[in-house]
Amino acid sequence: MNEKQALNAFAALSQETRLRIVRLLVTAGPEGMPAGAIGDAMDGASSSRMSFHLSHLEQAGLVESRREGRSIIYSAALTTLSGLVEFLMRDCCQGHPEVCNPAMAALSSCCEPTKETSHV
Amino acid sequence: MNEKQALNAFAALSQETRLRIVRLLVTAGPEGMPAGAIGDAMDGASSSRMSFHLSHLEQAGLVESRREGRSIIYSAALTTLSGLVEFLMRDCCQGHPEVCNPAMAALSSCCEPTKETSHV
DNA sequence: TTATCATCTCAATGATTCTTGAATTGTTGA
DNA sequence: TCAACAATTCAAGAATCATTGAGATGATAA
Secondary structure, rough: OOOHHHHHHHHHOOHHHHHHHHHHHHHHHHOOOHHHHHHHHOOOOHHHHHHHHHHHHHHOOEEEEEOOOEEEEEEEHHHHHHHHHHHHHHHHOOOOHHHHHHHHHHHHHHOOOOOOOOOO | HEEEEEEEHHHHHHHHHHHHHHHHHHHHOOEEHHHHHHHHHHOOOOOHHHHHHHHHHHHHOOOOEEEOOOOEEEEEEEEHHHHHHHHOOOHOOOHHHHHHHHHHHHHHHHHOOOOOOOOO
Protein backbone atom coordinates (compact mmCIF):
# COMPACT_ATOMS: atom_id res chain seq x y z
CA MET A 1 0.00 0.00 0.00
CA ASN A 2 1.62 3.22 -1.20
CA GLU A 3 0.37 6.80 -1.06
CA LYS A 4 -1.38 6.59 -4.42
CA GLN A 5 -3.25 3.43 -3.50
CA ALA A 6 -4.22 4.91 -0.15
CA LEU A 7 -5.55 8.05 -1.85
CA ASN A 8 -7.66 5.92 -4.19
CA ALA A 9 -9.00 3.87 -1.32
CA PHE A 10 -9.85 6.94 0.75
CA ALA A 11 -11.55 8.56 -2.24
CA ALA A 12 -13.59 5.43 -2.79
CA LEU A 13 -14.60 5.31 0.87
CA SER A 14 -15.53 8.99 1.00
CA GLN A 15 -18.75 8.50 -0.98
CA GLU A 16 -21.86 7.51 0.94
CA THR A 17 -23.12 4.82 -1.42
CA ARG A 18 -19.67 3.28 -1.78
CA LEU A 19 -18.95 3.26 1.93
CA ARG A 20 -22.26 1.48 2.48
CA ILE A 21 -21.49 -1.03 -0.25
CA VAL A 22 -18.16 -1.85 1.37
CA ARG A 23 -19.76 -2.28 4.78
CA LEU A 24 -22.47 -4.45 3.30
CA LEU A 25 -19.99 -6.66 1.47
CA VAL A 26 -17.76 -7.05 4.50
CA THR A 27 -20.78 -8.26 6.41
CA ALA A 28 -21.72 -10.53 3.55
CA GLY A 29 -18.40 -12.33 3.86
CA PRO A 30 -16.29 -14.12 1.25
CA GLU A 31 -19.22 -15.49 -0.74
CA GLY A 32 -20.23 -11.92 -1.61
CA MET A 33 -23.42 -10.64 -3.24
CA PRO A 34 -24.66 -10.16 -6.83
CA ALA A 35 -24.75 -6.56 -8.10
CA GLY A 36 -28.53 -6.55 -8.27
CA ALA A 37 -28.96 -7.50 -4.63
CA ILE A 38 -26.50 -4.80 -3.63
CA GLY A 39 -28.51 -2.29 -5.62
CA ASP A 40 -31.70 -3.40 -3.88
CA ALA A 41 -30.02 -2.86 -0.53
CA MET A 42 -29.05 0.70 -1.57
CA ASP A 43 -32.67 1.86 -1.62
CA GLY A 44 -33.05 0.48 -5.13
CA ALA A 45 -30.34 2.47 -6.88
CA SER A 46 -30.30 2.20 -10.69
CA SER A 47 -28.15 -0.47 -12.28
CA SER A 48 -25.91 2.02 -14.05
CA ARG A 49 -25.35 3.86 -10.79
CA MET A 50 -24.43 0.61 -9.06
CA SER A 51 -22.13 -0.32 -11.89
CA PHE A 52 -20.40 3.05 -11.64
CA HIS A 53 -19.74 2.72 -7.92
CA LEU A 54 -18.87 -0.96 -8.00
CA SER A 55 -16.27 -0.49 -10.72
CA HIS A 56 -14.92 2.50 -8.82
CA LEU A 57 -14.51 0.29 -5.75
CA GLU A 58 -12.97 -2.47 -7.81
CA GLN A 59 -10.41 -0.10 -9.33
CA ALA A 60 -9.53 1.05 -5.83
CA GLY A 61 -8.94 -2.59 -4.92
CA LEU A 62 -11.59 -2.58 -2.20
CA VAL A 63 -13.86 -5.17 -3.81
CA GLU A 64 -13.42 -8.12 -6.15
CA SER A 65 -15.83 -9.58 -8.68
CA ARG A 66 -16.52 -12.87 -10.38
CA ARG A 67 -19.18 -13.96 -12.83
CA GLU A 68 -21.59 -16.65 -11.72
CA GLY A 69 -24.25 -17.51 -14.27
CA ARG A 70 -25.76 -14.27 -15.43
CA SER A 71 -24.95 -12.49 -12.20
CA ILE A 72 -21.73 -10.79 -11.23
CA ILE A 73 -20.84 -11.43 -7.63
CA TYR A 74 -18.98 -8.80 -5.63
CA SER A 75 -17.08 -9.39 -2.41
CA ALA A 76 -14.95 -7.24 -0.13
CA ALA A 77 -11.19 -7.29 -0.68
CA LEU A 78 -10.20 -7.87 2.90
CA THR A 79 -6.46 -7.67 2.34
CA THR A 80 -6.77 -4.16 0.91
CA LEU A 81 -8.86 -3.10 3.88
CA SER A 82 -6.33 -4.25 6.41
CA GLY A 83 -3.55 -2.86 4.21
CA LEU A 84 -5.21 0.52 4.44
CA VAL A 85 -5.39 0.31 8.21
CA GLU A 86 -1.77 -0.72 8.25
CA PHE A 87 -0.90 2.31 6.11
CA LEU A 88 -2.86 4.65 8.34
CA MET A 89 -1.31 3.27 11.49
CA ARG A 90 2.17 3.31 10.07
CA ASP A 91 1.64 7.00 9.56
CA CYS A 92 0.25 7.30 13.03
CA CYS A 93 3.11 5.73 14.79
CA GLN A 94 6.06 7.60 13.40
CA GLY A 95 7.74 8.30 16.68
CA HIS A 96 4.51 8.37 18.62
CA PRO A 97 3.39 4.89 19.59
CA GLU A 98 0.92 6.26 22.12
CA VAL A 99 -1.40 7.07 19.20
CA CYS A 100 -1.84 3.45 18.37
CA ASN A 101 -2.89 2.23 21.76
CA PRO A 102 -6.54 3.39 21.54
CA ALA A 103 -6.83 1.88 18.06
CA MET A 104 -5.26 -1.30 19.32
CA ALA A 105 -7.74 -1.38 22.17
CA ALA A 106 -10.58 -0.90 19.70
CA LEU A 107 -9.33 -3.79 17.64
CA SER A 108 -8.93 -6.00 20.66
CA SER A 109 -12.50 -5.45 21.79
CA CYS A 110 -13.70 -6.01 18.22
CA CYS A 111 -11.85 -9.19 17.38
CA GLU A 112 -11.21 -11.19 20.47
CA PRO A 113 -7.58 -12.22 19.96
CA THR A 114 -7.35 -15.72 18.56
CA LYS A 115 -4.83 -17.34 20.84
CA GLU A 116 -1.53 -17.97 19.02
CA THR A 117 -3.20 -18.33 15.64
CA SER A 118 -0.30 -16.65 13.87
CA HIS A 119 3.12 -16.32 15.45
CA VAL A 120 4.65 -13.95 12.81
CA MET B 1 -17.56 8.21 15.09
CA ASN B 2 -20.72 7.86 12.99
CA GLU B 3 -21.10 7.39 9.23
CA LYS B 4 -21.21 11.11 8.51
CA GLN B 5 -18.03 11.80 10.45
CA ALA B 6 -16.29 8.89 8.78
CA LEU B 7 -17.31 10.16 5.34
CA ASN B 8 -15.89 13.58 6.16
CA ALA B 9 -12.67 12.09 7.44
CA PHE B 10 -12.26 9.85 4.38
CA ALA B 11 -12.98 12.79 2.06
CA ALA B 12 -10.38 14.85 3.87
CA LEU B 13 -7.82 12.06 3.60
CA SER B 14 -8.50 11.43 -0.08
CA GLN B 15 -6.71 14.59 -1.21
CA GLU B 16 -2.97 14.40 -1.75
CA THR B 17 -2.02 17.64 -0.04
CA ARG B 18 -4.26 16.95 2.93
CA LEU B 19 -3.07 13.39 3.38
CA ARG B 20 0.50 14.67 3.42
CA ILE B 21 -0.38 17.37 5.91
CA VAL B 22 -1.89 14.80 8.24
CA ARG B 23 1.14 12.55 7.97
CA LEU B 24 3.44 15.48 8.56
CA LEU B 25 1.51 16.63 11.63
CA VAL B 26 1.37 13.16 13.11
CA THR B 27 5.14 13.00 12.80
CA ALA B 28 5.44 16.46 14.28
CA GLY B 29 3.71 15.27 17.43
CA PRO B 30 1.56 17.15 19.94
CA GLU B 31 3.49 20.42 19.72
CA GLY B 32 2.42 20.73 16.06
CA MET B 33 3.61 23.15 13.39
CA PRO B 34 2.70 26.70 12.27
CA ALA B 35 0.70 26.95 9.04
CA GLY B 36 3.57 28.65 7.23
CA ALA B 37 6.01 25.86 7.98
CA ILE B 38 3.48 23.29 6.78
CA GLY B 39 3.10 25.26 3.56
CA ASP B 40 6.87 25.30 3.08
CA ALA B 41 6.92 21.52 3.50
CA MET B 42 4.23 21.17 0.78
CA ASP B 43 6.57 22.41 -1.97
CA GLY B 44 5.79 25.98 -1.01
CA ALA B 45 2.04 25.96 -1.54
CA SER B 46 0.33 29.35 -1.37
CA SER B 47 -0.99 30.52 1.97
CA SER B 48 -4.60 30.60 0.80
CA ARG B 49 -4.29 27.06 -0.51
CA MET B 50 -2.89 25.92 2.83
CA SER B 51 -5.63 27.71 4.66
CA PHE B 52 -8.24 25.98 2.52
CA HIS B 53 -6.87 22.51 3.22
CA LEU B 54 -6.12 23.12 6.87
CA SER B 55 -9.62 24.35 7.60
CA HIS B 56 -11.00 21.39 5.65
CA LEU B 57 -8.97 19.08 7.88
CA GLU B 58 -10.04 20.94 10.99
CA GLN B 59 -13.72 20.65 10.04
CA ALA B 60 -13.22 16.94 9.55
CA GLY B 61 -11.78 16.81 13.06
CA LEU B 62 -8.44 15.48 11.88
CA VAL B 63 -6.36 18.43 13.05
CA GLU B 64 -6.60 21.03 15.82
CA SER B 65 -5.32 24.60 15.89
CA ARG B 66 -4.22 27.18 18.43
CA ARG B 67 -2.86 30.67 18.07
CA GLU B 68 0.65 31.33 19.32
CA GLY B 69 1.86 34.86 18.76
CA ARG B 70 1.22 35.72 15.14
CA SER B 71 1.35 32.09 14.06
CA ILE B 72 -1.42 29.52 14.11
CA ILE B 73 -0.17 26.14 15.18
CA TYR B 74 -1.74 22.99 13.80
CA SER B 75 -1.46 19.54 15.30
CA ALA B 76 -2.93 16.14 14.48
CA ALA B 77 -6.14 15.11 16.27
CA LEU B 78 -4.99 11.70 17.36
CA THR B 79 -8.27 10.63 18.92
CA THR B 80 -10.13 11.16 15.63
CA LEU B 81 -7.52 9.13 13.79
CA SER B 82 -7.86 6.14 16.05
CA GLY B 83 -11.63 6.64 16.08
CA LEU B 84 -11.59 6.29 12.32
CA VAL B 85 -9.59 3.10 12.52
CA GLU B 86 -11.99 1.85 15.13
CA PHE B 87 -14.92 2.64 12.81
CA LEU B 88 -13.28 0.88 9.88
CA MET B 89 -12.42 -2.16 11.93
CA ARG B 90 -15.82 -2.34 13.50
CA ASP B 91 -17.15 -2.61 9.98
CA CYS B 92 -14.52 -5.15 9.16
CA CYS B 93 -15.28 -7.47 11.95
CA GLN B 94 -19.03 -7.92 11.65
CA GLY B 95 -19.08 -11.66 11.88
CA HIS B 96 -15.63 -12.08 10.35
CA PRO B 97 -12.89 -11.60 12.95
CA GLU B 98 -10.29 -13.14 10.67
CA VAL B 99 -10.21 -9.84 8.78
CA CYS B 100 -8.79 -8.05 11.76
CA ASN B 101 -5.86 -10.28 12.45
CA PRO B 102 -3.58 -8.92 9.69
CA ALA B 103 -4.36 -5.37 10.75
CA MET B 104 -3.75 -6.30 14.34
CA ALA B 105 -0.42 -7.82 13.39
CA ALA B 106 0.47 -4.63 11.53
CA LEU B 107 -0.35 -2.58 14.59
CA SER B 108 1.66 -4.84 16.83
CA SER B 109 4.76 -4.55 14.70
CA CYS B 110 4.24 -0.79 14.44
CA CYS B 111 3.73 0.05 18.09
CA GLU B 112 5.60 -2.35 20.25
CA PRO B 113 3.05 -2.89 23.00
CA THR B 114 3.89 -0.65 25.95
CA LYS B 115 3.84 -3.03 28.86
CA GLU B 116 0.89 -2.15 31.08
CA THR B 117 1.22 1.57 30.35
CA SER B 118 -2.53 2.08 30.46
CA HIS B 119 -4.84 -0.36 32.16
CA VAL B 120 -8.13 0.94 30.66
C1' DT C 1 -32.88 -18.94 -32.42
C1' DT C 2 -35.45 -15.91 -29.80
C1' DA C 3 -36.86 -13.84 -25.52
C1' DT C 4 -35.46 -12.52 -21.15
C1' DC C 5 -32.59 -11.36 -17.47
C1' DA C 6 -28.38 -9.21 -15.27
C1' DT C 7 -25.13 -6.04 -15.84
C1' DC C 8 -22.21 -2.81 -18.24
C1' DT C 9 -20.99 1.31 -21.29
C1' DC C 10 -21.58 5.80 -23.03
C1' DA C 11 -22.74 10.77 -23.42
C1' DA C 12 -24.86 14.63 -21.28
C1' DT C 13 -26.03 17.31 -17.33
C1' DG C 14 -25.63 19.07 -12.76
C1' DA C 15 -23.05 19.34 -8.53
C1' DT C 16 -18.67 19.58 -5.89
C1' DT C 17 -14.07 20.57 -5.28
C1' DC C 18 -9.50 22.77 -6.00
C1' DT C 19 -6.64 26.62 -7.19
C1' DT C 20 -5.54 31.39 -7.82
C1' DG C 21 -5.08 36.22 -6.73
C1' DA C 22 -6.65 40.20 -4.27
C1' DA C 23 -8.27 42.09 -0.16
C1' DT C 24 -8.85 41.55 5.06
C1' DT C 25 -8.00 40.37 10.01
C1' DG C 26 -5.08 39.97 13.81
C1' DT C 27 -0.32 40.36 16.09
C1' DT C 28 4.13 42.23 17.03
C1' DG C 29 7.94 45.55 17.25
C1' DA C 30 9.82 50.26 16.21
C1' DT D 1 0.52 54.83 15.40
C1' DC D 2 2.65 52.67 11.51
C1' DA D 3 5.01 49.06 8.98
C1' DA D 4 5.66 44.25 8.52
C1' DC D 5 4.34 39.66 9.17
C1' DA D 6 1.16 35.40 9.54
C1' DA D 7 -2.76 33.64 8.23
C1' DT D 8 -7.71 33.96 6.66
C1' DT D 9 -11.66 35.09 3.58
C1' DC D 10 -13.80 35.78 -0.73
C1' DA D 11 -15.06 35.40 -5.72
C1' DA D 12 -14.10 33.41 -10.14
C1' DG D 13 -12.60 29.82 -13.19
C1' DA D 14 -10.97 25.11 -14.13
C1' DA D 15 -11.22 20.45 -13.12
C1' DT D 16 -13.29 16.40 -11.25
C1' DC D 17 -17.18 13.54 -9.84
C1' DA D 18 -22.07 11.58 -9.57
C1' DT D 19 -26.47 10.72 -11.65
C1' DT D 20 -29.54 9.78 -15.39
C1' DG D 21 -31.43 7.41 -19.34
C1' DA D 22 -30.72 4.95 -23.54
C1' DG D 23 -28.49 1.39 -25.69
C1' DA D 24 -25.11 -2.66 -25.84
C1' DT D 25 -23.12 -7.13 -24.09
C1' DG D 26 -23.25 -11.68 -22.25
C1' DA D 27 -25.69 -15.72 -20.32
C1' DT D 28 -29.64 -18.76 -19.77
C1' DA D 29 -33.83 -21.25 -20.89
C1' DA D 30 -37.65 -22.38 -23.98
